[in-house]
Structures are given as C-alpha cells and as structure tokens.
Amino acid sequence: xxxxxxxxxxxxxxxxxxxxxxxxxxxxxxxxxxxxxxxxxxxxxxxxxxxxxxxxxxxxxxxxxxxxxxxxxxxxxxxxxxxxxxxxxxxxxxxxxxxxxxxxxxxxxx
Amino acid sequence: xxxxxxxxxxxxxxxxxxxxxxxxxxxxxxxxxxxxxxxxxxxxxxxxxxxxxxxxxxxxxxxxxxxxxxxxxxxxxxxxxxxxxxxxxxxxxxxxxxxxxxxxxxxxxxxxxxxxxxxxxxxxxxxxxxxxxxxx
Ligand SMILES: Nc1ncnc2c1ncn2[C@@H]1O[C@H](COP(=O)(O)OP(=O)(O)OP(=O)(O)O)[C@@H](O)[C@H]1O
Ligand SMILES: [Mg+2]
Numbered sequence: 001x002x003x004x005x006x007x008x009x010x011x012x013x014x015x016x017x018x019x020x021x022x023x024x025x026x027x028x029x030x031x032x033x034x035x036x037x038x039x040x041x042x043x044x045x046x047x048x049x050x051x052x053x054x055x056x057x058x059x060x061x062x063x064x065x066x067x068x069x070x071x072x073x074x075x076x077x078x079x080x081x082x083x084x085x086x087x088x089x090x091x092x093x094x095x096x097x098x099x100x101x102x103x104x105x106x107x108x109x110x
Numbered sequence: 111x112x113x114x115x116x117x118x119x120x121x122x123x124x125x126x127x128x129x130x131x132x133x134x135x136x137x138x139x140x141x142x143x144x145x146x147x148x149x150x151x152x153x154x155x156x157x158x159x160x161x162x163x164x165x166x167x168x169x170x171x172x173x174x175x176x177x178x179x180x181x182x183x184x185x186x187x188x189x190x191x192x193x194x195x196x197x198x199x200x201x202x203x204x205x206x207x208x209x210x211x212x213x214x215x216x217x218x219x220x221x222x223x224x225x226x227x228x229x230x231x232x233x234x235x236x237x238x239x240x241x242x243x244x245x246x
Contacts, residue, residue: 033216035214036216038154039220039223053123055125055126058127058129062129062151063147079123
C-alpha cells in the first residue's frame with residue numbers, strides 16, 4: 001500500500017511538507033522507547049507513537065520507516081517540524097489510539 | 111576511509127546525527143542495504159550512549175578492506191558492571207533522559223545483535239571505549 005492510500009483510508013492529517021507519494025507502507029510498529037523501535041521496526045513500516053521530541057527524526061531516518069504516525073492528537077513543535085521537512089520525513093497525525101490505527105491498517109493490508 | 115565525528119554531550123537534540131551522516135556515506139559507496147541497516151542501528155545506539163551516559167566523546171568510523179570498524183571514546187563515568195549493563199532492560203538512565211524516549215536498556219543488546227564483534231573497555235571514573243566491527 002502507498003502512504004497516500006493510508007492517509008486517505010485512515011483520515012490522517014499530514015503535518016509535514018515532505019513528499020510521500022512514492023512511499024510504500026507494509027505494516028506498522030508501535031512503541032515509544034527509541035531503542036526498542038531502533039531494534040524492531042522494519043523498513044517501510046509506519047511507526048505509531050506518542051513520542052514527539054526531535055530524537056524521533058534520527059530514528060525514522062535510520063530505520064527507514066515510511067512515516068511517523070502520532071496518535072491521540074499528539075503534535076510536534078516548530079523545530080521538529082522544520083527539521084522533519086528538511087530531512088524529508090513524513091509525519092502524520094490522528095486523534096485515534098495506536099490500537100485503533102493499527103487495527104484499521106490491518107484490515108486494509110489483509 | 112576514516113570519518114571522525116565529535117559527539118557533544120551538551121545537546122541531546124543532535125544525537126543521532128553522526129549515524130545519519132555516516133549512513134549517507136555508506137549509501138553513496140553502494141554498500142549492501144542490509145549491512146547499512148545493521149551499521150546504522152549499532153552506530154546509533156553507541157552514539158547515544160556516548161552522549162547520554164558518557165557525557166560526550168568522539169567516534170571514528172573506518173571502512174577498510176572487508177570490514178567497517180566503529181570506535182567510540184568517552185571520558186565519562188565508565189561502566190561498573192558490564193555483565194549487568196549488557197542485560198536487556200538494564201538502564202541507569204535518569205528520568206530526564208527517559209522522558210526523551212531513551213532508557214529502555216536495549217542499546218547494548220541491540221549493538222551485540224547487529225554487529226559481528228563488540229568490545230568494551232571501561233574503567234570507572236576514567237571512561238569507556240566501545241569498538242564495533244561489521245564485516246562486509
Ligand atoms: N558510554 C557509557 N558510559 C557509561 N555508562 C554506559 C555507557 N554505555 C552504556 N552505559 C551503561 O549501560 C547501561 C545500559 O546501556 P544500554 O544502551 O543497553 O541501555 P540505555 O542506554 O540505558 O537505554 P537505551 O539504549 O535502551 O535507550 C546504561 O544505562 C548505562 O548505565
Ligand atoms: Mg543506550
């Protein structure tokens with residue numbers, strides 16, 4: 001599935017300006033502890049988290065996840081946003097819980 | 111080829127930049143994607159430890175012959191009990207550091223898992239040197 005299709009299907013809000021049209025998403029990893037995510041998230045996963053500080057950006061780049069989905073209406077500050085744009089990282093946002101997002105994703109990817 | 115990175119212990123917001131930058135170097139060289147991924151994970155974890163536990167230091171990343179060698183040096187507090195530090199879930203991270211998402215106690219186990227060899231020399235009060243090798 002493409003990130004653009006995921007955004008549409010789950011009604012996610014796109015908060016970065018990074019391009020996502022060609023990005024694939026093949027599943028998700030849920031977690032807030034960075035070294036757990038580092039060790040476990042797979043390339044092209046969507047990373048669902050409530051962690052919103054600047055350190056999430058290096059993790060996103062290094063694991064090559066396709067996008068960060070901030071759940072439960074968590075946002076990011078201006079510094080994180082502009083660095084994400086600089087580095088081409090896609091950050092999406094939703095009022096839903098991690099469970100709801102993953103569940104809906106699972107239905108689509110079935 | 112050797113790349114050198116200064117890892118400041120003052121500013122946690124740039125933690126991970128050395129790893130991201132070295133990853134870009136490996137990509138340009140056309141190194142296998144699976145190997146790049148392992149280097150990226152191991153280097154990130156060691157970089158973060160040097161910064162948050164070691165109080166900052168330096169990293170030397172060398173691509174030579176059939177291996178990549180990463181050396182991290184700091185003059186921090188050292189690791190009093192290495193066996194304990196290597197255990198999954200063991201962490202001395204402060205509350206402030208945990209709030210940033212560090213402190214799962216998975217850094218050293220991740221490094222062990224994703225490298226071909228890992229050597230730690232450490233002396234309480236003097237500092238820590240971590241040497242990692244990933245075969246190409
Ligand atoms: N360079 C270092 N200097 C001093 N102590 C260190 C150093 N590296 C690791 N340690 C010690 O080893 C412990 C375990 O390290 P490890 O990387 O596995 O977990 P962590 O850094 O606490 O959490 P995480 O890496 O999951 O965010 C640390 O909490 C710290 O006590
Ligand atoms: Mg660590």
